[in-house]
Amino acid sequence: MIILEDIHKVYLRKNVETTALKGVSLQVDKGDIFGVIGYSGAGKSTLVRLVNYLERPTSGKVIVDGQLLADRSAHELRQIKKDIGMIFQHFNLLESKTIYQNVAMPLILSKKGKKETKERVTELLAFVGLSDKANSYPNELSGGQKQRVGIARALASKPKILLCDEATSALDPQTTQSILDLLKKVNNEYGITIMLITHEMSVIQKVCNKVAVMEEGEIIEQGSVLDVFGHPKHATSKNFVQTVVRTEIPxxxxxxxxxxxxxxxxxxxxxxxxxxxxxxxxxxxxxxxxxxxxxxxxxxxxxxxxxxxxxxxxxxxxxxxxxxxxxxxxxxxxxxxxx
Ligand SMILES: Nc1ncnc2c1ncn2[C@@H]1O[C@H](COP(=O)(O)OP(=O)(O)OP(=O)(O)O)[C@@H](O)[C@H]1O
Ligand SMILES: [Mg+2]
Missing domain, CATH: 3.30.70.260 (ACT domain)
Known part of the structure; x- marks a missing residue:
C-alpha cells in the first residue's frame, strides 16, 4: 500500500542544511495500522508527510498504491492525494465554520453536489458520534470531540489511507483511548490503512499491528508489534517498550x-x-x-x-x-x- 525506498530528506533553510531522513525504507500493507514512534526531531512528521507529498524526498522512492509519486503529473497527484486523509495534533479545524461545514469542506472543494454532501456528512457525523454537534462551532467542542471532527473530515473523500500525526498527543488518557477506539473502527469498518505517528508506546500497544522505531532520521527497528514488544533489540526501542512492558529484570x-x-x-x-x-x-x-x-x-x-x-x-x-x-x-x- 505504501512503500518508502531508501529515502533521504535534507531541508535547506537560510543556507543551513538539516538532514531529517537518512536512508529510510519501510512497507505498510493494506489494512495495517502502522505505528511510527521516536523522540522529538527523529523525523517522524517528515516521514509521514512524504506519503501525501506534502514533502518531497531529496532522494529515494515513495510508492503509494502501486504508483511512484515522482512520476505523476500534478493532476494525477491531486487524485492520489484524495485517497489519503490526514489528522493532526491540533486538529486544524476552521474556527469560523460549523462542524457540518468543516466536515463538508473536502466535498465542497471537490465540487460534490449538495445532496451527496449532506448524505456523506450526516453519515460521518453519526460514525464519529457527533450528530448532535452539526451546527456547533469548534470552540464549543472538547479536544476529543474536535479530533472526532478531524477524523470525519479526513474520511469525507473516502480515502484508502489515513495519516495521523500525533493525533492524540493533546488529549488526556481517557480521551486518547476513545480516539484510538475510533481509529480501530475506521480501520475495521472502512478497511482504511492507517499510518500513525506517536511518541507514546502505549498508543502503539493499543492499536497498531506493526511498528517502526525512529532515531535521528533512521528506522532503527521495525516489525510486528508483538515481536518488537517481546524482544526489542535496539537500546531506544527497549526504552520505549519498557514504558509499557517490563521485559527486563528489575x-x-x-x-x-x-x-x-x-x-x-x-x-x-x-x-x-x-x-x-x-x-x-x-x-x-x-x-x-x-x-x-x-x-x-x-x-x-x-x-x-x-x-x-x-x-x-x-x-x-x-x-x-x-x-x-x-x-x-x-x-x-x-x-x-x-x-
Ligand atoms: N520545514 C522544515 N525546514 C527545516 N527543517 C525542518 C523542517 N521540518 C523539519 N525539520 C527538521 O527535520 C528534523 C526532523 O523533524 P520532524 O518534524 O520530522 O521530527 P519529528 O520526529 O516529527 O519531531 P516531533 O516529535 O517534535 O514532532 C528536525 O531536525 C527538524 O528541525
Ligand atoms: Mg512531528
Whole structure:
C-alpha cells in the first residue's frame, strides 16, 4: 500500500542544511495500522508527510498504491492525494465554520453536489458520534470531540489511507483511548490503512499491528508489534517498550540474584493462548525440572496477551534438551540470558 525506498530528506533553510531522513525504507500493507514512534526531531512528521507529498524526498522512492509519486503529473497527484486523509495534533479545524461545514469542506472543494454532501456528512457525523454537534462551532467542542471532527473530515473523500500525526498527543488518557477506539473502527469498518505517528508506546500497544522505531532520521527497528514488544533489540526501542512492558529484570531482583550467585536464567516469551497454558507445569511434571520463577510480566497487546517469564531452571541436561524441544513445538520463544 505504501512503500518508502531508501529515502533521504535534507531541508535547506537560510543556507543551513538539516538532514531529517537518512536512508529510510519501510512497507505498510493494506489494512495495517502502522505505528511510527521516536523522540522529538527523529523525523517522524517528515516521514509521514512524504506519503501525501506534502514533502518531497531529496532522494529515494515513495510508492503509494502501486504508483511512484515522482512520476505523476500534478493532476494525477491531486487524485492520489484524495485517497489519503490526514489528522493532526491540533486538529486544524476552521474556527469560523460549523462542524457540518468543516466536515463538508473536502466535498465542497471537490465540487460534490449538495445532496451527496449532506448524505456523506450526516453519515460521518453519526460514525464519529457527533450528530448532535452539526451546527456547533469548534470552540464549543472538547479536544476529543474536535479530533472526532478531524477524523470525519479526513474520511469525507473516502480515502484508502489515513495519516495521523500525533493525533492524540493533546488529549488526556481517557480521551486518547476513545480516539484510538475510533481509529480501530475506521480501520475495521472502512478497511482504511492507517499510518500513525506517536511518541507514546502505549498508543502503539493499543492499536497498531506493526511498528517502526525512529532515531535521528533512521528506522532503527521495525516489525510486528508483538515481536518488537517481546524482544526489542535496539537500546531506544527497549526504552520505549519498557514504558509499557517490563521485559527486563528489575534492578532489585538482579541484586538478589547476584548475592545468590545466579548468573544464567531462561527467558520465555509466550503469546496468546500459550500465555495462559500451563507450560511451566509441563516443565516440572513432564521433564522433571526444578523451576523457580524469578520474574514475570503479562501485558495486553492488541487483543492478545504477551507473557514474559524469567526462570531459574535446574535439572539433567537431557531433560532440559527435551524441554527445549517441547517449548519449540509449543511456539514458545526461549533464550538463555546472562544476568
Ligand atoms: N520545514 C522544515 N525546514 C527545516 N527543517 C525542518 C523542517 N521540518 C523539519 N525539520 C527538521 O527535520 C528534523 C526532523 O523533524 P520532524 O518534524 O520530522 O521530527 P519529528 O520526529 O516529527 O519531531 P516531533 O516529535 O517534535 O514532532 C528536525 O531536525 C527538524 O528541525
Ligand atoms: Mg512531528
Amino acid at each position: 534492578e532489585n531482583i538482579k541484586r538478589k540474584l547476584a548475592v545468590r550467585e545466579v548468573t544464567t536464567l531462561t527467558k520465555l516469551e509466550m503469546v496468546g493462548d500459550h500465555a495462559t497454558e500451563p507450560v511451566l507445569q509441563s516443565l516440572i511434571n513432564k521433564f522433571h525440572l526444578d523451576v523457580s520463577v524469578v520474574f514475570t510480566n503479562m501485558t495486553e497487546i492488541q487483543d492478545t496477551t504477551l507473557a514474559i517469564w524469567y526462570l531459574q531452571i535446574e535439572g539433567k541436561e537431557s531433560d532440559k534438551r527435551a524441554a527445549w524441544q517441547f517449548l519449540e513445538e509449543q511456539n514458545v520463544r526461549y533464550e538463555e540470558v546472562t544476568v
